[in-house]
Each structure stands twice: as C-alpha cells, then as structure tokens.
Amino acid sequence: MKVKLYNGYGWKSLGPGRAPLRCPKKTGFIVLLTSVFLLTTITYISEYLLKTAVFPDTLYKKVLNQIHSYYVVPEFLSASGNQNILAPDGVQNSPTQIPIKTTDIPIYHHVAHPSNYHFILNEPDKCSQWDPFLVFMVPVAPHDVAARNAIRSTWGNESSVQGKAVLTLFLVGLSGGAEAQQQLKEESRQHRDLLQSDFVDSYFNLTIKTMVIMDWLATRCPQATYAMKVDSDMFINPENLMSLLLSPNTPRENYITGYLMLDRPVVRDKSSKWYVAEELYPEQKYPTYLQGMGYVFSNDLPEKIVEISKEVKPFNIEDAYVGACLKQLGVAPLSPPDPSQFRDYMWQYNREDFLKVITTILRSPQQLIDIWKDVKSPIKQIKLE
Known part of the structure; x- marks a missing residue:
C-alpha cells in the first residue's frame, strides 16, 4: 500500500512502513x-x-511616556474622543500637523515646555480689549464648575479695584470626554473667561499647567502690570492686594511675593504625593519659592520664566519648580511687607481677619460665597451660618 503525503511543496509517495x-x-x-x-x-x-x-515611577518615566504619546496621538484627541477640536489659529491638529520644537530643548525638558501645547479654548484678545493692570490666573480642574462659579460671584467678579482694571481667567487641561468637552465649550461661550490647553489635567501635571499660564501671560497679555497665580480654593481680598501693588515701594520688574517657603527639604518618601526622585532634582533642599496657593508677580517675569525653563529640568512640584527657574534667573522671591496677609489656613472664621488678609485657603466653594457675602456686608447685617 502506498500513501501520498503533502509536505508543503508537493505530494510524496510513501511505501509501507516508511516514515514520512x-x-x-x-x-x-x-x-x-x-x-x-x-x-x-x-x-x-x-x-x-x-x-x-x-527607573521608579517618577516624572522622568512619565515624561518619556507622555512625549511618546504626544508624538503619536495628540493627547486632546485621544482623551476627548473629538477629532474636530481646533487649535487657536483655526487649523485642525493632527499627528502630522503639530509643530514639535525640540532643537534647543533637551528631551527630558520637552514635555513641560509650553510651546508643545495648544489652546483648545482661548481668549486671545481679552487683554487687548480689557487692558488690565492685574490678571488673576486660576488653574482649576475641568469638572470643577462649582469652584469657578463661586469665584465668578465673589472676588473674580471685581473688574475694577481702586480705579485699576482687574481680569480673572481660568485655565483647565483636557476634560476627558466629548460630553465634558461640550459642557466646557458652553461654559466658555457664556462667560468668556475660560482657557483650555491640550495637556492631561492631573495633579502630577501642575508644572505643565503653571508653565502654560506663564506662556499665556507672556504672549497674550504682556500689557498687564501684575499677575497672580491663585488656586481655585482660595479667598482673595482684592482691595488689600491692590493696596500692596500700588505702594510706591512695590517693584514693577523682577518682583514676586507671597507665602515664602524657606529651606524646604525635598521629599524622598515614595508614598508621599510630594515625592521627587533624585534624578529629577538632586539637591536635598529647594531654593526659596512661593507656596503655590497664591503668589503675585510683575508681568515681566512670565516670559523670562518660560525662556529659562529650557535650562531647568522639570519636576512635579510646580511651585518649587518656579522657584528653581527664579534661582536660575537670579531673581529672589520677596517677603510681603506684612507676611500675615498671605495665610494658608484660618481654622476659625473671624470677619476682622478676613478684612486684613490677601489670601487664605478655604474648604469649599460655598464657604467662599458665604464669607464673601459677609465681608462685603455692612457690619450691622453680619450673619454667617
């Protein structure tokens, strides 16, 4: 008996008892x-x-990951799912259209430099129309509408203080979905005070967020005399702040003040939210910097900070990073004339204290609304629940 077997190239005949x-x-x-x-x-x-x-799970590794994702797919497209979001110049972005500027920025600096991000929502002519003396720039989470509305109804509603024009703008990152993005567009259309850039909005990316703020001030609002980066959970007393800025002793160049952070050690505990790896910042202590809750600065500094950031390796503690940039610039943060005006927390409400401060941290948007109403009311009508 003969058997035929296909071996991949043709049929072979096999005799009885023979292997293929x-x-x-x-x-x-x-x-x-x-x-x-x-x-x-x-x-x-x-x-x-x-x-x-x-490599531990540090900014360095995340920087490389984010650079890779930025090159392949624009983050605002992958996060929002919307392929029709436009850059501020009206040109639709795609992986081949995004300008990548890396010739003079080391690879590990690239992700934090604001030239690599684009505005999805913008108010490019706001300052030319408003001509503000002071600009409040408020970094806030995309979903935190309550915080934005509380500010809009309180200190952010002050458009003129002691005869000087004041402007308040909010900066958010990516919203994380088409529905959330549409809501932001509607909010922007209603209030005209919302800026959105195409970085992932997270606590870890606050350094990127702050650098985008600095870049917007430098490129879209150079006519302002002062600006203030202020967190969304803050009480601000604009009258006291304006008195400080209008003082003849307050510089108008290379000036930055707030709650001074002196001789602060770098946190190396990996379980801490403030952990910074040695490969990102090798020194054991930070240079003097301003606590990120709220610091005010002359508006010549944003352009200088953005430029010097090309030489300063980014790390994930945004206010300390700004301090590192200032050190590289040779600009020393100054203590305010009355340091007690820049407070972190006041654990009990006292109307007189709030009449004296410039900043303090609050617990909720509703608390801001209640305290603002009380501070602005005549003394005889005081009633705070």
Missing part, C-alpha cells in the same frame, strides 16, 4: 520563526525588567 519524508526547507523555516519569536519575547521581558528595576 522530511523537508529540510520547511523545518528550517519553522525553526527560524520559533527563534525570532523567542528572541522577541526575551527582549521584551528584559526591557520590562530593566525599566522597572532602574
């Missing part, structure tokens, strides 16, 4: 494929083990 004929070409091809697969697997596993062994 082997084809060396086919066997070699299979061996080659197996070898390639094994080498690929070994390489992948080795690369993974090397990364996890050498």
